[in-house]
Each structure stands twice: as C-alpha cells, then as structure tokens.
Amino acid sequence: MPMITYREALHHALREEMTRDERVLIFGEDVVAYGGAYGVTSGLAKDYGEKRVFDAPIAEGVIAGAAVGAAMGGLRPVAELMTINFALLAADQIINHAAKVMHMFGGQMSVPLVIRAVGGGGAQLASTHSQSLEPMFAHVPGLKVVTPATPADGKGLLKSAIRDDDPVLFIEHALLYRVRGEVPEGEHLVPLGKAAVKREGKDITLVAYSRMTLVALQAADLLSQEGIEAEVVDLRSLRPLDTETVLASVRKTHRALTVEEAWRTYGIGAEIASRIQEEAFDDLDAPIRRISGVEVPLPYAKNLEQAAIPDAQRVMKAVKEIFARTGG
Amino acid sequence: MGGKTAAKVGQSGLDKKTLLNFLHQMLLIRKFEDKAGELYARGKIAGFLHLYNGEEAVAVGAISALEPHDLVITHYRDHGHAIARGLDAKRLMAELFGKATGVAKGHGGSMHFFDASLGFYGGWAIVGGHLPLAVGLGLASNTLRKNQVILCIFGDGGTNIGYFYESLNVAKLWNVPVVFLCENNLYGMGTALHRASAIREVYRKAAVFDIPAERVDGMDVLAMREATVKAVAHARGGGGPYFLEAMTYRFRGHSMADPILYRDKSEVEEWKQRDPIILFQQRLREEGVLTPQDLEQMERETDELVADAVKFAEESPEPPLSDLHEDIYANP
Ligand SMILES: Cc1ncc(C[n+]2csc(CCOP(=O)(O)OP(=O)(O)O)c2C)c(N)n1
Ligand SMILES: [Mg+2]
Numbered sequence: 166m167p168m169i170t171y172r173e174a175l176h177h178a179l180r181e182e183m184t185r186d187e188r189v190l191i192f193g194e195d196v197v198a199y200g201g202a203y204g205v206t207s208g209l210a211k212d213y214g215e216k217r218v219f220d221a222p223i224a225e226g227v228i229a230g231a232a233v234g235a236a237m238g239g240l241r242p243v244a245e246l247m248t249i250n251f252a253l254l255a256a257d258q259i260i261n262h263a264a265k266v267m268h269m270f271g272g273q274m275s276v277p278l279v280i281r282a283v284g285g286g287g288a289q290l291a292s293t294h295s296q297s298l299e300p301m302f303a304h305v306p307g308l309k310v311v312t313p314a315t316p317a318d319g320k321g322l323l324k325s326a327i328r329d330d331d332p333v334l335f336i337e338h339a340l341l342y343r344v345r346g347e348v349p350e351g352e353h354l355v356p357l358g359k360a361a362v363k364r365e366g367k368d369i370t371l372v373a374y375s376r377m378t379l380v381a382l383q384a385a386d387l388l389s390q391e392g393i394e395a396e397v398v399d400l401r402s403l404r405p406l407d408t409e410t411v412l413a414s415v416r417k418t419h420r421a422l423t424v425e426e427a428w429r430t431y432g433i434g435a436e437i438a439s440r441i442q443e444e445a446f447d448d449l450d451a452p453i454r455r456i457s458g459v460e461v462p463l464p465y466a467k468n469l470e471q472a473a474i475p476d477a478q479r480v481m482k483a484v485k486e487i488f489a490r491t492g493g
Numbered sequence: 494m495g496g497k498t499a500a501k502v503g504q505s506g507l508d509k510k511t512l513l514n515f516l517h518q519m520l521l522i523r524k525f526e527d528k529a530g531e532l533y534a535r536g537k538i539a540g541f542l543h544l545y546n547g548e549e550a551v552a553v554g555a556i557s558a559l560e561p562h563d564l565v566i567t568h569y570r571d572h573g574h575a576i577a578r579g580l581d582a583k584r585l586m587a588e589l590f591g592k593a594t595g596v597a598k599g600h601g602g603s604m605h606f607f608d609a610s611l612g613f614y615g616g617w618a619i620v621g622g623h624l625p626l627a628v629g630l631g632l633a634s635n636t637l638r639k640n641q642v643i644l645c646i647f648g649d650g651g652t653n654i655g656y657f658y659e660s661l662n663v664a665k666l667w668n669v670p671v672v673f674l675c676e677n678n679l680y681g682m683g684t685a686l687h688r689a690s691a692i693r694e695v696y697r698k699a700a701v702f703d704i705p706a707e708r709v710d711g712m713d714v715l716a717m718r719e720a721t722v723k724a725v726a727h728a729r730g731g732g733g734p735y736f737l738e739a740m741t742y743r744f745r746g747h748s749m750a751d752p753i754l755y756r757d758k759s760e761v762e763e764w765k766q767r768d769p770i771i772l773f774q775q776r777l778r779e780e781g782v783l784t785p786q787d788l789e790q791m792e793r794e795t796d797e798l799v800a801d802a803v804k805f806a807e808e809s810p811e812p813p814l815s816d817l818h819e820d821i822y823a824n825p
Contacts, residue, residue: 190636216636222666224659227625231663234566234629237614239637242629261619262626270607270615271598272820306821330823357824405825 166347174316174348175205175337178323179243181351183213186241189327190217193228193245193281202247203283203342229255229280233262233332236276241327249284249298249336256301263332264307277330279323284312285338285376285426287474292462295470297427299375302334303403309333309357310403314378316346318401321355329357338376358405362414366394369420369484372411372437374400377424377475384480393484403433408440415441419450420491422483424475429457451491454483497707499715502780507715509782513791515557515714516777519549519770520795522573525582526745528799529572529589529603533749537807538589540602541618545573547744550769551676552577552646554717555737558725559644564612566627567646569604570676570743571616574646578613580606586802592809599812600820620681621651624660624673631669631734642728643671644721650681652695661734665702670728672721673699673736676711682747683755699736711739712769744768 169177183189191206197220200207210218221228225246232244246252252259259280267275286295303310309331313319319337326333363378364385371381378399385395396414400407415421421441423434434455441453459473499505502512526544533542545552552573556565559578567574575585580596588595589603597607604618614630617623627645634641651657652675664671675695679686687693699706705727709720717739724735742764746753777783 188637219667222659222662224663226656227628227659227663230622230625230656230660231629231632234626234631235633235636236629237626238630238633238639238641240633257619257622258625261622262617267823268820269597269601269605270609271596271600273597273607273609275823277823309822 166349168345169316169348170342171316171319171337171344171346172203172205172342174320175323176207177348178320179206179209182324182327183209183217188239188241189243190240191243191245192219192221192231194221194223194247196220196245201245203337203339206245225251225254226258229258230262232278232280233258233266233276236278237266237274241277243279243281243327246280246282248294249282250294250296252280252282252298259302259308259332259334260305264305267331268307275330276332279326279333279335281335281337283339284336285340286463286470287340289465289467289470291465295463297425297458299336299403300427300432303433307332308404310336311357311401312336312375312403313401314341314375314399316344317348317353318355318361320348321353322357322401325354325357333357336375340376344379355401358402358407360398360400360407360410362396362410363399364395364397366396366418368394368418369396369422369487370411370414370418371395371397371422371424371480372400373397373424374403374433375426377426380475380477381424381480384477384484387477387481388484393488395484406436408444411437411441412445415445416448419448420487421453422456422480422487423453424456424480426458426474428460429455430460432457451487454487456480456483497716497720498710498713499719502715502776502782505715512777512782513787515553516770516773516783517791517795518553518577519714519773520791521582521798522549522552522576523770524795524799525576525585525802526572528803530745530749532589532803538603539591541569542589542603542749543570543747544745545570545743547764547768548676548678548711548741549573550714550717550773551674551711551739551741554714555644555674555721555739557718558721559642562612562639563642563644564614564630565644565646566614566623566630567616568620568623568648568651569616569618570648571604571606575606575608575613579611580608580613582798582802583805586806587809590806590809591811592806593812594805594809598816600816621647621654621656623647624651624656627671628660628664628667628669631664631671632667634670635668640729641670642725644674645671646674646676648681649675649677649679649686649695650684650689651675652698653689657698661699661702661704664734665704668731668733671734672724672728673734674721675736675738676741677738678741678743680747680756683751685755696736696738704734704736706736706738708738708740711741712767712772714769714773
C-alpha cells in the first residue's frame with residue numbers, strides 16, 4: 166500500500182468521487198487558484214473544470230446555505246469553509262437548515278452535502294483560529310460529524326461522506342496534513358458512525374478522535390514500556406457515535422480515559438463517560454477520567470499554547486494516576 | 494407610492510379563465526387566512542401564525558408567471574404562496590393543526606409549508622436565511638441544465654441582514670436563475686422600514702450588484718404578473734438574477750401575538766382602500782369579465798374549499814409518536 170499524506174489522501178478521495186459522480190462539485194474559499202487553504206483541492210479545478218470546482222467569496226453563510234440549496238436541487242456539493250472557526254458564521258445554515266430539512270419538512274427531502282473545515286490548534290494561530298468546535302456541532306441531531314485521524318480514514322471517510330445522503334460536517338485537523346500513512350488505492354470506504362480500535366491492549370481504554378488519536382497512540386507506546394497495555398479507540402465519527410466499540414473495549418479493560426483537544430465542559434469525553442457508566446458501570450474498576458484542552462482561549466505564545474493542548478505526557482500521567490488509585 | 498401599475502385588464506392579454514382564476518386564488522387565500530386566524534383564537538392552531546391578508550396580489554401575480562418545473566422558496570409568511578402554487582388547502586390546514594396529513598406531516602407548522610412535488614421548497618423561518626438556498630438551487634438548475642427558475646420571496650426586513658447582500662453578490666457572480674421578490678409591506682414586525690433600512694427604496698439595494706431591479710405595485714395582481722413574467726424570462730434566458738420589490742401592506746398584525754401598537758389606524762384604513770381583491774374585482778367588472786353571478790359562485794366555492802379544509806384537518810389523525818424518531822437521517 167502506498168504511503169501518502171493526509172492531504173493527499175483527502176485529495177484522492179475528492180478526485181475519485183468527482184470522477185465517479187458528476188453531481189459532485191466543490192466550492193468554497195480559495196479552492197481554485199490557491200488550491201484550498203491547506204492545499205487539498207489543488208489542481209482539481211484544472212482537471213474537472215471551473216463549473217465543478219469554483220471559488221466562493223468570503224461569505225460563509227452563503228457557502229453553507231448554497232450547499233444546502235444545491236443539495237436540495239439534486240447536486241452533491243462539497244463546500245469548503247476554510248476553518249471550523251469560520252463555521253460559526255455558517256452555523257445558522259448548518260444547524261437551522263442542513264440539520265432540519267429532512268425532519269421539519271416531513272421527510273420529503275434530505276440534503277446530501279459535505280462541509281469541509283479545518284479544526285484544532287497547535288500552529289500558534291491564537292484563540293480565534295485554533296478552536297476545536299466539533300462538540301458544538303456534534304450536539305445537533307440531523308447532522309453527522311466526522312473527524313479523521315489518519316490518512317486512510319481521511320480518504321475512506323470523505324468518500325463515504327460524499328456518498329451519504331445526509332449533511333456531513335467533515336473536520337480535518339490542521340496539524341495532520343503532512344502526516345503519512347498507508348492508504349489503499351482506489352475504492353476504500355470507511356463507514357460513518359463506526360469507531361476503530363487503533364491499538365489493542367488489555368489494561369485501559371483510551372478513547373480519542375482526530376489528532377488526539379495519535380497522541381493516545383504515542384502515550385500507549387510509552388506506557389507499554391512501563392508494562393501497561395492501553396487499547397486505543399478512535400471514534401472517527403462523533404455523530405453518529407459508535408458506543409458499542411467503546412463499550413466492548415471497556416468491558417475488556419475495565420478502565421477508561423478519554424482524550425480530546427476540545428474543551429472539557431459539556432464535551433465529547435463527558436458524553437463518552439456518561440455512556441460508559443450507563444451501560445457498563447459494573448465492568449469498571451476505576452472512575453472514568455477525562456483529558457481535554459485547557460479551558461481558556463488558546464494563546465499565541467508557544468509555551469502557553471503547548472501547555473493548553475493535551476500531549477502524551479499528560480495522557481500517561483492520567484493513566485498512571487488511575488492505576489495508582491486502583492492498583493494494576 | 495410608486496411602482497409600476499399594469500395596463501388595463503382588457504389589455505393584459507390574459508383570457509377570462511386565467512383572470513377569474515387569479516381572483517379565485519386571492520379570495521381563497523383571504524378566506525383561508527381569516528379562518529386560520531379564527532381557529533388560532535379558538536386554540537385549534539398554535540405556534541406562530543403570520544397571516545397574509547392584504548398581500549394576496551403579490552403571491553398570485555408572481556407565482557402565476559412560473560412554469561410547473563420552476564421552484565418557489567419563501568419565508569415564514571408562506572400560506573399565500575403555497576395556495577398560489579397550488580398546494581392543497583386541506584393539507585395546508587392540516588399542517589396548521591399539526592396533523593399527520595399536513596404538507597410536512599405536522600412537523601413544520603405554519604412557517605414551514607413544503608411540497609416537493611409541486612416545486613414548493615419551503616417556508617423558512619430564519620429571516621434572510623433562505624436566500625443562500627435559492628442561490629444553491631439556482632446553481633443546481635444551471636449545473637444540471639434544468640432550465641428552472643427559482644422564485645425567492647422574502648420581506649423588507651430580510652433586506653437588512655448580511656445574507657441578503659452575500660446572496661445577491663453570489664447570485665450575480667454565479668449568474669444563477671433566481672428571481673428575488675421582496676414583499677415590502679413597510680414593516681418588519683413592529684419596526685417601520687425607515688427605522689431599519691438606510692434607504693427606503695429596497696430595489697436600489699439590488700441595483701448595486703448590477704442586478705436588474707424594479708419596484709412594482711404589489712396591490713395590483715396584473716402588475717405583479719407582468720413584472721414577474723419579465724423577470725422570469727430574464728432569468729430563464731441566462732441573464733442571471735432579477736430583483737422585484739413589491740409595494741404592499743399587511744392588513745393584520747405581524748403574527749397573532751401582535752397588538753399592533755406601532756402604526757396608525759388611519760394608515761391601515763388608507764391601505765385598505767387599495768385592497769387588492771376589491772381593486773381587482775372592480776377592474777374585472779368594469780371590463781365586463783366578472784358578472785355578479787361569477788362572483789357569487791366564486792365566493793361559494795372558496796367558502797366550501799376552506800370549510801372542507803377545516804373538516805379534513807379536524808378529522809385527520811395526529812402524527813404517530815414513532816414519527817418523533819423517523820426522518821432525522823436519510824441514512825441512519
Ligand atoms: C434571523 C432572525 N432574526 C429575527 C427573527 C424574528 N422575526 C421573525 S419575522 C421578523 C420580521 C421580518 O420582517 P419582514 O422580513 O419585513 O417580513 P414580514 O413579516 O413583514 O412579511 C422578525 C424580526 C427571525 N425569525 N430570524
Ligand atoms: Mg415586512
């Protein structure tokens with residue numbers, strides 16, 4: 166299998182889906198000449214023509230709203246919003262429209278659309294450009310929210326998202342574009358709403374998504390050297406949420422730690438912890454703990470920013486505390 | 494008041510049947526609205542109810558200019574547009590009652606009428622929020638070569654929100670076949686246009702995007718039709734978006750909750766002198782198109798349609814509780 170970057174994997178997914186289905190088109194900020202803020206759409210306008218790949222002005226409300234309208238009109242748009250921070254300007258369209266059409270109008274019409282946006286911090290872009298807002302959107306029934314951690318999942322999930330008949334918010338992570346991984350060529354689909362065990366282990370379950378999956382894996386490797394075998398579950402989709410895979414892992418390991426870059430309060434970790442205790446309380450040997458982004462507007466200064474984003478050391482420390490409390 | 498008024502009925506080039514049908518639709522809308530207001534007061538209808546009394550000529554004239562494969566997308570004051578587009582009054586009333594037989598299965602209510610089979614793509618209740626959708630629908634029409642025109646209707650209040658400017662800009666840029674129709678009834682809830690908009694001629698806001706824009710007498714059904722025929726031809730011919738500002742007035746409150754403290758009774762009375770239904774009746778009589786018998790029959794028919802709609806709504810079942818969990822996703 167070829168080793169390619171996350172960026173290339175996403176690019177391949179777009180290319181393959183555009184070739185497969187003429188109704189797929191791409192529009193958004195700087196997708197043509199600039200090639201997308203992170204280079205994912207580079208070259209697509211040249212190959213598929215500017216009728217299918219075209220720029221939109223810096224008008225997030227209309228980009229998202231036009232995607233809803235285009236989907237209602239029979240297209241399968243992939244709209245690019247540059248970053249999730251700007252999705253706040255499109256939140257009305259995403260939440261009040263995309264998520265509502267199907268149910269509010271009595272099931273007459275669904276809106277097959279994908280909105281791509283970059284999330285996450287770590288590039289010293291300060292507080293307005295570094296947010297992990299996926300929990301806000303994952304809160305909303307009617308939406309699907311996908312957060313790939315690896316190149317292979319990036320490709321497989323994006324292809325599935327484009328083929329899905331519902332609105333999908335596809336959140337890429339700013340620090341993952343250069344990460345390489347093995348990616349199957351051609352048809353490679355990862356189902357939406359299915360978590361994946363990215364590393365097997367018997368002692369504790371680390372539940373993560375997006376870049377925190379890599380952090381959890383790194384921590385798991387370090388823990389292994391100290392005799393703790395952590396299982397890493399990558400949620401991949403935040404809505405629909407695959408509780409079964411998480412529960413199956415916890416029933417095996419009897420301990421769980423969630424790892425997320427987003428803020429802690431009302432977060433993904435809170436949701437996971439709640440579901441585990443509802444369904445598998447008796448399987449637990451220790452209270453579930455959460456690691457999350459520190460609850461501050463993310464600062465610019467490198468040391469402050471680093472201190473606010475979870476890393477492998479923090480994960481290890483939390484895992485050890487869990488074991489110290491309950492014994493191995 | 495300004496706004497173009499159409500030539501006399503006799504010169505409209507429309508046959509008697511069409512003209513009488515316009516009157517029939519306007520009457521039906523008026524009676525449907527009056528009945529809905531009454532049923533709201535009696536607790537049969539809940540939520541927000543925005544009635545269309547006084548604005549009937551806008552919907553009927555404009556929508557008559559569309560082909561069956563064209564699309565209508567509108568705001569929450571949507572009853573008139575739905576009736577003019579031919580949605581079944583029975584199923585509309587059932588929607589107001591929150592019944593399973595409603596046009597949105599009782600999920601949407603007054604503000605969210607929808608019938609995909611008739612190209613009626615909603616009632617939308619976020620002011621200005623459906624303008625971007627119209628742009629997207631226009632994009633789909635162009636891309637899939639559907640030759641469809643999208644009639645996008647909204648209020649004067651909707652021209653002060655960012656969506657309006659973003660959508661007009663992109664509509665022109667992408668050359669989409671959208672006819673933007675602003676129903677300027679001079680108020681957004683209780684705020685007069687001049688308190689909310691730096692310019693009072695709304696059509697001038699579209700002109701800055703080089704979109705052809707004009708003001709029309711929205712109390713004159715034939716003027717509305719004539720202007721919209723032209724706008725639709727422009728859009729269908731590949732000319733891109735077109736903008737119409739219909740000067741009109743709502744005779745009742747913003748919604749049933751509105752005590753109407755913000756406008757003088759004299760202003761309302763003045764506008765009622767220009768009741769679009771009475772004006773059109775007079776013109777049809779003068780032209781010899783409408784006989785007293787015609788009118789009597791039409792009154793009877795529309796009364797019956799409304800009575801049937803109420804009966805249907807009353808007798809329809811509530812949505813099953815299982816509906817709560819269905820149709821959230823197409824691919825659950
Ligand atoms: C974004 C948004 N803000 C506020 C409201 C509340 N609201 C509903 S209707 C309305 C007035 C709109 O007036 P206009 O667009 O002129 O339409 P009209 O009711 O006069 O037909 C307001 C403020 C809303 N629905 N959406
Ligand atoms: Mg108004």
